[in-house]
Amino acid sequence: MTIDKSAPPAITTAKSASSQGDYLEKRQLKKGTAGWVLLAGLGVSYVISGDYAGWNGGLGEGGFGGLLIAAVIIAAMYLAMVLGMAEMSSALPAAGGGYTFARRAMGPWGGFATGTAILIEYAIAPAAIATFIGAYVESLNLFGITDGWWVYLAAYAIFIGIHLVGAGEALKAMFVITGIALVGLVIFAVAAAGMFDASNLTNIAADPDAAGSSSFLPNGYLGIWSAIPFAIWFFLAVEGVPLAAEEAENPERNVPRGIIVAMLMLVVTGAVVLVLATGAVGADELTDSGNPLVLALGDGTASSVVNYIGLAGLIASFFSIIYAYSRQTFALSRAGYLPTSLSLTNNRKAPVWALIIPGVIGFALTFIGEGAMLLNMAVFGAALSYVLMMISHIVLRVREPDMPRPYRTPGGIVTTGFALVIAVAAVIATFLVDTTAALWTLGAFAAFMAYFGLYSRRHLVAGSPDEEFALLADDEVV
Numbered sequence: 001m002t003i004d005k006s007a008p009p010a011i012t013t014a015k016s017a018s019s020q021g022d023y024l025e026k027r028q029l030k031k032g033t034a035g036w037v038l039l040a041g042l043g044v045s046y047v048i049s050g051d052y053a054g055w056n057g058g059l060g061e062g063g064f065g066g067l068l069i070a071a072v073i074i075a076a077m078y079l080a081m082v083l084g085m086a087e088m089s090s091a092l093p094a095a096g097g098g099y100t101f102a103r104r105a106m107g108p109w110g111g112f113a114t115g116t117a118i119l120i121e122y123a124i125a126p127a128a129i130a131t132f133i134g135a136y137v138e139s140l141n142l143f144g145i146t147d148g149w150w151v152y153l154a155a156y157a158i159f160i161g162i163h164l165v166g167a168g169e170a171l172k173a174m175f176v177i178t179g180i181a182l183v184g185l186v187i188f189a190v191a192a193a194g195m196f197d198a199s200n201l202t203n204i205a206a207d208p209d210a211a212g213s214s215s216f217l218p219n220g221y222l223g224i225w226s227a228i229p230f231a232i233w234f235f236l237a238v239e240g241v242p243l244a245a246e247e248a249e250n251p252e253r254n255v256p257r258g259i260i261v262a263m264l265m266l267v268v269t270g271a272v273v274l275v276l277a278t279g280a281v282g283a284d285e286l287t288d289s290g291n292p293l294v295l296a297l298g299d300g301t302a303s304s305v306v307n308y309i310g311l312a313g314l315i316a317s318f319f320s321i322i323y324a325y326s327r328q329t330f331a332l333s334r335a336g337y338l339p340t341s342l343s344l345t346n347n348r349k350a351p352v353w354a355l356i357i358p359g360v361i362g363f364a365l366t367f368i369g370e371g372a373m374l375l376n377m378a379v380f381g382a383a384l385s386y387v388l389m390m391i392s393h394i395v396l397r398v399r400e401p402d403m404p405r406p407y408r409t410p411g412g413i414v415t416t417g418f419a420l421v422i423a424v425a426a427v428i429a430t431f432l433v434d435t436t437a438a439l440w441t442l443g444a445f446a447a448f449m450a451y452f453g454l455y456s457r458r459h460l461v462a463g464s465p466d467e468e469f470a471l472l473a474d475d476e477v478v
Contacts, residue, residue: 035250036253036254039255039257039262040241040257040258040261041174041175042174042175042241043241043259043261044178044182044262044265045175045177045181045316046237046241046262046321046324047238047266047317048266048313048317049132049317050233050236050317051234051269051293051313052293052310052314053132053136053310054233055270055274056289057230057287057375058227058230058233059204059227059284059286059287060204060287061433062219062223062225063215063217063218064204064216065214065216066218066224067230067231069227070227070228070230070231071227071234074228074231074234076422077418077419079263080415081389082259083409083411084389084390084393084416085101085239086255086409087256087405087408087409088101088393088396089101089241089242090251090252090253090405090407091404093251097240097242097331098115098242098385098389098392099111099112099114099331100242100331101396104396105392105395105399106388106391108337108452108457108460110388110391110392112448112449113388114388114389114392116449117382117384118240118328118385119325119329119332119358119448120378120444120445120448121236121378121382122237122321122324122328122358123358123365124362124365124374124381125375125378126156126359127366130152130155130156130318131152131290131371132291132314133311133315133318134148134152135371136314137151139290140308153363156359159322160359162319163319164350165350173319177316177319178316178320180312180313180316182269184306184309184310185272185313187302187309188273188276188277188297188302191306192276192280192293195298196276197280198279200279200282201278201279201283203282203283204218204283204287207219210223222432225432226432226433229376229383229426229429229430229433230375232382234273236378238266239389240320240324241258241259252407253406277293280297281298290371291307291310293310294306294307326351326354326358327351329342329357330343334461335460335461338456342354373436376438380427380430380442383423384445386419387420387424390420393409393416398413
């Protein structure tokens with residue numbers, strides 16, 4: 001493939017260096033706004049809503065035992081994947097994150113496929129979280145507000161507006177909200193521990209027709225597999241930390257540290273929530289709840305406090321994933337894979353249309369009204385991106401063993417190979433949970449790939465940072 005190194009997208013004639021410089025000048029992010037502590041906070045905030053709502057749907061798929069086993073497997077996958085991403089982010093620090101890694105390893109097609117899968121995940125996840133926000137708002141009974149489209153619209157409008165002010169301000173606000181959400185989990189754990197009853201863990205009746213069914217695995221062995229998408233909700237989007245690389249201070253050092261610390265914290269919070277919430281009220285009772293932690297605590301002061309703080313936890317993830325989708329959209333647009341107007345930044349260095357357009361799409365998706373369906377669609381995109389990112393790590397290790405890597409993955413390709421196998425199983429699991437949702441998401445992915453094949457692959461911008469990383473290794477014609 002030939003990339004015209006001097007031409008902005010959609011222009012096939014050669015342009016001067018000053019012309020391309022002007023193109024990139026209008027597409028700059030603010031540098032050095034985050035150290036490793038803020039990056040770790042970003043990683044936790046991406047995910048923390050998964051502790052407050054969504055995960056409990058897995059109890060209906062696999063019972064406590066099925067969800068527990070799935071969560072252990074998925075936690076191991078994420079740990080392995082995060083270690084692989086820590087290496088790639090230290091070697092290739094750019095706003096594209098997984099797309100940047102895959103672009104270097106697998107060329108433009110692989111890079112765009114990975115970026116698209118990530119973008120689908122990040123565009124749909126806030127829509128799912130918005131439905132959970134609505135459930136928490138309604139349970140608070142504030143001013144008679146009920147769950148509905150106006151709640152989702154307000155959430156999108158307020159938090160996209162904050163992001164438009166600038167990354168530094170947004171990340172600091174996110175850090176504070178995440179801290180409040182973590183305090184809420186501590187309050188929940190203290191209150192739920194006193195209500196714990198081991199018999200509540202296995203109170204779902206076993207299906208006598210399911211192979212391997214028992215009180216521990218009421219839907220048998222297949223229930224473990226079906227619970228995987230909900231186990232992913234405990235960790236989904238932590239892989240987005242490298243998207244802040246261009247806005248981080250010393251990204252080669254701070255991005256790997258931030259993503260690893262975030263993952264370790266999430267393992268702890270996920271385990272606490274799964275065991276204590278289920279043990280406090282019962283697996284069967286939690287299956288369909290929109291606010292499971294509040295339900296687990298029943299009536300009382302602790303329940304009310306957790307309800308209010310739970311809303312903060314949902315907002316933290318909603319807020320931070322807006323950041324993630326905007327940076328993924330920005331990177332793909334700046335390099336010409338998506339329309340280049342999406343990467344224009346304002347005077348505060350915030351990517352305006354990359355924030356607004358995916359937000360409009362996400363808001364439209366909330367009219368589906370089913371958080372579980374949206375969750376499964378987001379997990380499909382996430383799991384597919386994990387497959388492609390782990391392939392990228394393996395390819396780069398084999399093909400470019402001498403590439404500078406400030407951080408190296410313990411275990412190398414064995415570690416990421418394990419994550420790859422589990423990620424493939426996770427993609428398949430989304431079809432087990434909701435075939436219709438998975439097929440719709442696959443259709444959206446195919447439409448993006450068709451756009452790339454028919455148009456944007458001929459209009460890439462070699463001067464963008466992500467393409468420059470690739471050109472360092474490729475023998476492309478310039």
